[in-house]
Amino acid sequence: MADKVEVRLNGPYRVYGPLNLVDADGKAFKLPSGEWVSLCRCGASATKPFCDGNHNKAIKFNAPTKAV
Ligand code: FES
Known part of the structure; x- marks a missing residue:
């Protein structure tokens, strides 16, 4: 289970391991505790699912x- 998912302003989702x-x-990608990856949410990445x-x-x- 991810420890935290952070929504970056005008950028990716930063997902923290484990x-x-x-x-x-x-x-499959195994992300250990204490590490993080950024997942693309804009659609422009050439390395999807990563930013x-x-x-x-x-x-x-x-x-x-x-929300506004
Ligand atoms: S969110 Fe960074 S390339 Fe898509």
Whole structure:
């Protein structure tokens, strides 16, 4: 079970271990306690499901994380 999921303003979800992550192809990633990964939520990453920074570098992703 993930220890914490953090919604980054105009960026990815940062997920903290311990966690077992399985991508759309069934490839498994084991994230130990104390480590984290960033998961793309903008759709522009070339390394999905992980964020590669393209939310900022390529598309200037704008996704308010708070209800207004
Ligand atoms: S959220 Fe970073 S590349 Fe999509």
